[in-house]
């Protein structure tokens with residue numbers, strides 16, 4: 001057992017479910033959240049069947065007070081994974097004001113609503129078996145390294161989350177807390193099931209969970225996979241912005257989806 005007390009947001013689907021199930025084991029307490037209770041209860045049952053103690057909670061990451069209350073009352077936390085996120089496509093039109101705000105509120109404010117109370121709680125607890133008071137992993141994306149015109153808010157929210165996490169690690173580690181940015185490529189989940197364009201190096205959520213947890217255990221500040229897509233993203237991301245926009249407008253745009 002690597003971390004006995006783990007909290008994961010967005011655990012009712014996709015990568016969050018795979019992370020919860022990969023962590024579930026006897027002696028592990030899992031605090032799992034999402035907005036949809038029915039799917040969350042099914043994940044909790046699967047994790048209990050693997051021997052974990054599970055405490056599911058219906059909490060919206062956009063609700064700062066509810067998140068602070070939930071995290072503050074969880075008891076000791078060795079690992080917190082800020083995974084909840086939403087995507088929104090623009091189709092061939094403009095990004096709507098509602099979608100733009102919803103994406104930032106979940107993917108950025110929701111991350112802060114998770115990480116800031118977790119940092120406060122961890123700062124007050126003794127170091128665990130790995131020598132750290134606690135670890136916080138923020139699920140950003142390889143999209144953090146490319147400003148794609150079909151998903152401006154998504155890329156920008158992920159970029160902000162990734163940069164904030166990595167910069168904050170430098171100071172947090174001085175008081176015994178580690179931060180990790182997690183940057184997956186394409187993973188087969190409900191979020192990507194709407195994509196009508198080719199998704200190179202598409203991974204299963206179980207692979208993504210394993211790569212994430214192995215990266216955290218290895219102490220990596222930036223966890224990013226698959227490496228070939230990351231290399232491609234860095235090259236495209238380094239192009240002059242006008243060239244990059246022209247190049248990224250060639251494939252069919254992400255279909256319009258409403259961020260909720």
Ligand SMILES: NC(=O)c1ccc[n+]([C@@H]2O[C@H](COP(=O)([O-])OP(=O)(O)OC[C@H]3O[C@@H](n4cnc5c(N)ncnc54)[C@H](OP(=O)(O)O)[C@@H]3O)[C@@H](O)[C@H]2O)c1
Pocket residue numbers: 009010011012013014015016033034035036037059060061062083084085086087106110139140141142183184185186187188189190191192260
């Ligand atoms: N799939 C990919 O290719 C990919 C690639 C890179 C990064 N990511 C990131 O990985 C994370 C997980 O994505 P996924 O692909 O697993 O998506 P997913 O299957 O759509 O799952 C998203 C999870 O977040 C929860 N959630 C959404 N809004 C929430 C809110 N306001 N409060 C609490 N929970 C909320 C959802 O539950 P409820 O709807 O019940 O609240 C669900 O459990 C996201 O941050 C995503 O941006 C995904």
